[in-house]
Amino acid sequence: HEADITAENDAYHQLGVSTLCYFNPYVSTKYTRLFNECLTNDYFLKNNSQLPYLFSYDGDIISRHFFVGSIDFSNENAGQWYQKQIAKSLTLGFDGFMLDFGEYTPINSFASNGENGLSMHNHFIELYQKTVYEMTIPIGGYVCELYSNLSTELLVRWLQIGTFAGFMHDETEGSACTQNHIEIAHEAHLNGLPLARHDLLSYFNDKTAIEQEYAFTFENDFLVSLVVNQNQLLQNIYLPQNEKWIDISSNIQYDSGTDGRFRIDLNQILSGGQWIMNVQVDLFTILLFIRVGSIIPLLDPSVFTLNPSNKSTSLYNLNDPLRRLMIFQIPFESPAHSFSFNGAVQFQSVENWITVVQIEPLANLIDCFAYDQQQRVIWLAVTPQKQALFEITIDF
Structure with a gap:
């Protein structure tokens, strides 16, 4: 369909509209020509049997019916092949592209540089971005992809x-x-x-x-x-x-x-x-x-992955701290003398905020709070199994 794509891009350009192509680091088994090319040239991450590591594509709920292999960017030849695919999209009239994903590196996969998926989890993204950066002008995120004179400052702002x-x-x-x-x-x-x-x-x-x-x-x-x-x-x-x-x-x-x-x-x-x-x-x-006096719900600082986690590793799955809500109270204007709680949740007073925020298996989590007298800040953690209302009374 390359001729149709080129004609479509030409039509958009005549209307003054720029177009983008979509890329991620995976090749579908259904995309037979490119998949077989990668298979023949050993461009995929491997499994324990040194065969291509195939996994279900989790891009969206509609597309979860096919499997993909992940390009091994530690293989220089694989990286050069990927660069050619991007260059090909530009010859079809696309003005740029969205570069997506990279965080799904299976922890039990193996790269050509000898690293397993656990040690490659962050390094994979670095190699992926480096491969693309080397053959393109700097391109920003979703907001800035069409801006031809993007600087680091503009992207950050x-x-x-x-x-x-x-x-x-x-x-x-x-x-x-x-x-x-x-x-x-x-x-x-x-x-x-x-x-x-x-x-x-x-x-x-x-x-x-x-x-x-x-x-x-x-x-x-x-x-x-x-x-x-x-x-x-x-x-x-x-x-x-x-x-x-x-x-x-x-x-x-x-x-x-x-x-x-x-x-x-x-x-x-x-x-x-x-x-x-x-x-x-x-x-x-x-x-x-x-x-x-504002009350701010917090995200946990741990590093999460969408991949199923191996409990022997330091990675957390999104479901590990299930229904864990942490609340941070912006400093009070004056020191608090006491706290009392009413409602379905009973809070245990703990020594400091580190106890409140630490990650534990769900069975070990407790509803607790800590008050930092010096900073005048209250930290709370609650793990309701169902919707629950509670009230905090603070005596100044």
């Missing part, structure tokens, strides 16, 4: 915008909201307020807030200010009235001594109705403030 767009692409069933987004999305469906809200919707009595073009509230608690100018490293931000705010972007620290979690230091609580000037916004920083 686009990704920062996407982080607070309220809707993220995942690798399960397409695109999805995260758990805390789902609740706000349901609320948005009922009252018409979007997840990302112009200050006019949240602070309609604050004239200065309404005038901000690149600042908005995300969900109910975050205040985001986007960087849209090239080479910009400082940003001014206006804090809406009648709220108290904490600067997360300047006061977050990486805890390398425990589990690799980012934590927020207790820092100055700022009153709304004022400008905060010259906040650092390098490429690693999203200018982000949050309302004092």
Whole structure:
């Protein structure tokens, strides 16, 4: 169908529309010509019997009826073959391509460099991206693929915008909201307020807030200010009235001594109705403030894989910490003296936040909380087997 594809791309170009081709690192057994070519030349990852490792393609629920082999990018010849397939797509008139997947490396597969799938899990993606990068101009993510003059700075700033767009692409069933987004999305469906809200919707009595073009509230608690100018490293931000705010972007620290979690230091609580000037916004920083007293559901920091996990490895399957919800309370304005809980969930007080967030088999998980007196932060973990309501009373 190559002539038809070329003609179709020509028609789109006449309308001023650019087109993309789709690539991933797998070859279907049903794509006989290319599959046999890879089979003959030994381009696939191998199984224990040194035969091509074939597995079910889990791209979407409609397509799960065929098997694929994964290109072995540690084999230089296989990489060159893959580059030719991409080059061929460009001769058909495509303006670029989407490069997908790479995270499904089976942990019990073997590459031509002698590594097994466990050690290749991250290295595979590196080799995959390197193979494509070597024969193309730098191409960005889903947002930037059609931009012909993409820089690292522009790509990063686009990704920062996407982080607070309220809707993220995942690798399960397409695109999805995260758990805390789902609740706000349901609320948005009922009252018409979007997840990302112009200050006019949240602070309609604050004239200065309404005038901000690149600042908005995300969900109910975050205040985001986007960087849209090239080479910009400082940003001014206006804090809406009648709220108290904490600067997360300047006061977050990486805890390398425990589990690799980012934590927020207790820092100055700022009153709304004022400008905060010259906040650092390098490429690693999203200018982000949050309302004092906000309750934020957290994702676990462990590395997960969509592949079935071998319990002897350090990989976690998505179902391992089943129904584990962690909640992080942004610092209180004053120290808390006591906590009491009412409802179906009974929480156990534990020594520190590390106990709250640690991963355990489901049978060993407990509903617990820890209060950091110095940072004025409460951490909770709950593992409800069914929907359960509970109430926390905090005595200041």
